[in-house]
Amino acid sequence: MKTVIALAATLMLAGCASNGVEASRTADCARPGADQELALNMAEDMANEGRLYASLANLERLPDDLVQVRLRKARVLRLMGRNEAEPLYKSLLGTCLAADGEHGLGQLAAAKNDNAAATQYLEHAAKMAPTEGKIRNDLGVVYLNQRRISEARFEFMTAMELQQSDTLAAFNMVTLLIYQDNWKQAAELANMAKLSPQQVADAQARAEKIRGSATQAATSPANRLTEVVDASTGAVK
Template sequence: MKAVLSVCALLMLGGCATEGQSNPPWLALTDSSCAKLSGDQELSMNLADDMAKEGKLHASLANLQSLPERYAQVQLRKARIYRQLGRPEAGPLYQGLLSTCLSAEGNHGLGQLAAGAGDNALAVSYLERAAQMAPTDDKIRNDLGVVYLNQLQLDKARFEFLTALELKQSDSLAALNLVTLLIYQDQWSEAAELVTRAQLSPEQVSDAQARAQALKTQARPTSNQVAAIK
């Protein structure tokens, strides 16, 4: 149940080694890998970004594979696509970013992967580190809130969702996650006000209600759990 919740919430939320090399090239990434790309390379990366936004993940990845693997910006985009495709290459790529100027993004990605696998404790450790490195990144703060919510750390989750919303008022995802939290706490008037202010659709509200109910089911101890909880 926890794995399903974290995957759903985060999705509502964001190359291969050269043959014959002993180690994948991303394992050797350093801050020098954050050097500026050439004009043509920047154009190719922007094209890959546009394709990813359109949902053309395989085409986006193909464009990225034409770029040098030494650039951290390229590896980050590959990692994101591999994560969305559910491919195992995402983890090593994110790991390789931890020693670069994109360390916050690397920790963020590893946190998303851990949350998607249902390991909320590991996800929190990565996402808290990412938030320390990039405290004004609304996506990181939202995802940290999602994991706190999965752990039923409600005050912490609320704080992160509000932070994400104040950082980016148009962030419907953080608003939706906060509505889920408010419904879970039976704070219906606050939830209704936020739904109106964020202009959430009826479908989004129904989804928030379903996730809140799933959280309540998760929080309700079974007869087999009572003794352990006491």
């Protein structure tokens, strides 16, 4: 079964680096004008095509007092790896797009391997927008990075049911199942989600990386010292 899995799919645990457009909850936001809406959509399409500089150039024609403009700018700058993304995301806190601001700050923190900050931001975002699948997925990724398996499973399952057309959460769930050596369920999910062989191979590689980091932490000098001390009391064999 492991051979089948290795040949059967990919997971880029990219939840926290997802190129998907963050959902804009604009119900209480000032609505952009028709021309502005057109420019926003054009910039969004460019970003989705990987034309980040062209996208940013188009966004710079629009006023920053529109929260929708700041959100899209923040996303493009984040994907570019630019530091200007953080203050833009922070400027969304307290607005109608506060959940998107928390989400973006969580993504930035996760990219820096700051799981504590990422968890705090993403948990806040999930409370504000509990039906936003991308947020739930990214929270699951951060939990999985911390090997908080039951919590990660809950978030991935929620994300899969909320956004059935988006397979990213399924990618991440396959990684979790492989991490647990649950090859049968991983194969079934990979087939159901129609993941490619490369995707499953990537999921397996990611699971091994997470397992390896856990092993490395367990054998660090500090932990080895703890094991020696505990062994003297018979607590650890």
